[in-house]
Amino acid sequence: MKTILVPIDHTAAAEHTLAYANKLAVRWPAEVVLLYCHPTPVVAPALAAELANEEQRLRSLVERLRYQQLTRQDGRRIQYRYRILSGCLHDHVRQEAQQCAANLVVMGLEHIDCGKQAAPGNHAAAIAELVSCPVLVVPPGRRALPSRLVFAADFTSLGASVLPRLSALQEAFPAHLDLVHFYAPTQRPHRRQLKQAVVKAAAQLPWLVVAPNLLEDDAPLEGTNEFCARHQAQLLIIAPGSQAQLLRYFDSCYTTTRAYHTQIPVLVLRAVERQPTVACCDRCAERLAQTKPPVALPDYHAIRWA
Known part of the structure; x- marks a missing residue:
């Protein structure tokens, strides 16, 4: 259960x-x-x-x-x-x-x-x-369960465990889901790769209606707030890469001015950190220290040189 x-x-x-x-x-x-x-x-x-x-x-x-x-x-x-x-x-x-x-x-x-x-x-x-x-x-206040969700993230650097953890919550939040990726004007040459990352993430999620959105904005947090307000989102999903990035969502300038994203529930998804391998004894520790991944070297003799 x-x-x-x-x-x-x-x-x-x-x-x-x-x-x-x-x-x-x-x-x-x-x-x-x-x-x-x-x-x-x-x-x-x-x-x-x-x-x-x-x-x-x-x-x-x-x-x-x-x-x-x-x-x-x-x-x-x-x-x-x-x-x-x-x-x-x-x-x-x-x-x-x-x-x-x-x-x-x-x-x-x-x-x-x-x-x-x-x-x-x-x-x-x-x-x-x-x-x-x-x-x-x-946040304080009475509210119904959401019928519109917004997942704002950098889908090119999303942790491998984030999407499965979000998929596990689909039964709790079976609503329209918008995926939003904001990119800076300097990233315009990479729009195709960014769009592919958002579409790939949408294909891995079990929601019936998933809408990928790629938008240009040099201030992603402000852009996320405006997108949520424009689409009347009732739940914001974020996957911050660091504690400092997470704290920015609750900065005093947003809570004092009652920014839209501080007036709706926020679901925080953190990537699961990979646990380091721990040796059970001194002999295993010595073996782990000596074990190195094989390095694939180029086979120059197999190349036909002109």
């Missing part, structure tokens, strides 16, 4: 995050694991009672929201698990995501961690760096 991990706090925006996760859990379907990290230091004798009290608050929230925007039949189908821990979310989220085999993390754009409020989106970007599964960042 698929699993959605939902880090949650006790802010009003957290209710919108959980309500969105509930709708996803019904459509997919998936189990919802609620993760709450209690930041206040509590002495050992009272810690268990404090964590039990926090779990009861979460259960009350779940029962209140379960049927708020869903039918009673759909609400009953959702299965919940609760993880109440002491400490900060960024210290526990990687282990918890691995332990519950999360297929998706759904969290708010604004989240309080360790009792502190970070700049909108910055905390979500930090969590996306810690977990290996996709992270869906949901």
Whole structure:
């Protein structure tokens, strides 16, 4: 069964995050694991009672929201698990995501961690760096599941694992999908290769309607924002190549001016890093050090020289 991990706090925006996760859990379907990290230091004798009290608050929230925007039949189908821990979310989220085999993390754009409020989106970007599964960042407000998706990326340098990870989410987001690749004016001579990369990516995705778009713009982020606004996208999918690139999407100039892409959910796909080969003993380590890939040298004797 698929699993959605939902880090949650006790802010009003957290209710919108959980309500969105509930709708996803019904459509997919998936189990919802609620993760709450209690930041206040509590002495050992009272810690268990404090964590039990926090779990009861979460259960009350779940029962209140379960049927708020869903039918009673759909609400009953959702299965919940609760993880109440002491400490900060960024210290526990990687282990918890691995332990519950999360297929998706759904969290708010604004989240309080360790009792502190970070700049909108910055905390979500930090969590996306810690977990290996996709992270869906949901801004405050009530919203329906998307009917139009936009996937903005550099398809010429996309990681090999990104498209399969996106394809695994097709059942959760069965909507019209636009692939958008922006190129600078200096890349005009390479338009054919860029177009081929976008079309190739579209052919690998299982959506019924996939529209490849190759557009010229020397500011890809601003171009993405304008494209989403023009097509009334309800979910933006990004595959940032670095943490700095991811943080740009949640820069204060965009959150302060309420740019369009900060008002819709953003799905962050990170490429899975290839794990280095680890030797089990000294003998294997010596063999790995000596093993080198064969180098294909040119056979000059096979060439007929004029």
